[in-house]
Amino acid sequence: MQRAIEMQGVPTVLVTAEPEETEQARAPRALAPRGFAPGHAMGPTAEIQRRVLLDALALLLGPPQPGEVVYRDYP
Amino acid sequence: MTEEQALGISRLCIPFTPFRGKLEEAAVCLVSTAGVRLVSQPAFDTQHELGHRVIPGDATSALLTVDDTHYDHGCVDRDRNCVFPIDRLRELVAVGKVGALTESHFATAYTQQLRDFAAFTAVRLAREVAAERPQAVLLTGG
Numbered sequence: 001m002q003r004a005i006e007m008q009g010v011p012t013v014l015v016t017a018e019p020e021e022t023e024q025a026r027a028p029r030a031l032a033p034r035g036f037a038p039g040h041a042m043g044p045t046a047e048i049q050r051r052v053l054l055d056a057l058a059l060l061l062g063p064p065q066p067g068e069v070v071y072r073d074y075p
Numbered sequence: 076m077t078e079e080q081a082l083g084i085s086r087l088c089i090p091f092t093p094f095r096g097k098l099e100e101a102a103v104c105l106v107s108t109a110g111v112r113l114v115s116q117p118a119f120d121t122q123h124e125l126g127h128r129v130i131p132g133d134a135t136s137a138l139l140t141v142d143d144t145h146y147d148h149g150c151v152d153r154d155r156n157c158v159f160p161i162d163r164l165r166e167l168v169a170v171g172k173v174g175a176l177t178e179s180h181f182a183t184a185y186t187q188q189l190r191d192f193a194a195f196t197a198v199r200l201a202r203e204v205a206a207e208r209p210q211a212v213l214l215t216g217g
Binding site: 004013026038039050064 | 086087091109147148192198205213215216
């Protein structure tokens with residue numbers, strides 16, 4: 001899905017709770033909150049969700065790392 | 076079909092579109108594979124689904140539900156933003172960190188038929204997403 005959207009000329013970023021699968025899929029941009037499980041990809045509270053969202057959107061502004069999954073901790 | 080159109084893309088090749096401009100001016104579209112939909116929309120088939128739902132940009136998480144039997148619902152049953160952060164994104168728009176939400180967002184659901192998903196669902200949806208003219212797309216899984 002992400003690759004298809006990028007091929008339409010739209011930049012994307014994925015928040016993933018399954019980083020191994022995401023690495024295999026070669027995502028254009030991906031953020032993996034460390035330890036988050038499927039169903040909790042954005043985190044359990046509004047504050048954590050906001051931080052995850054901002055960090056994911058920030059990957060759009062950073063240096064290209066296609067295929068790399070960026071891990072972050074959200075204690 | 077021309078030879079160029081028939082060439083396709085290797086799985087080893089990673090499509091990458093640079094982001095241009097500022098987040099503060101960007102319209103962002105949400106796309107999720109977590110089985111999210113409006114309560115008023117037809118339910119997803121939780122065992123195999125190749126369709127998608129269009130979620131209006133002005134929807135709040137209170138109007139959403141989730142059809143899924145494959146991930147833990149401990150978070151999402153309390154708060155749809157756990158997999159579809161539409162309220163959080165709107166809050167970022169309100170404080171000026173993001174330009175806008177697109178008029179529509181998109182959601183798919185579980186399937187094991189990944190070839191069909193890639194060949195049909197993803198292609199159809201990518202075109203609909205692009206038609207929203209977002210400057211960026213945030214994707215979430217289940």
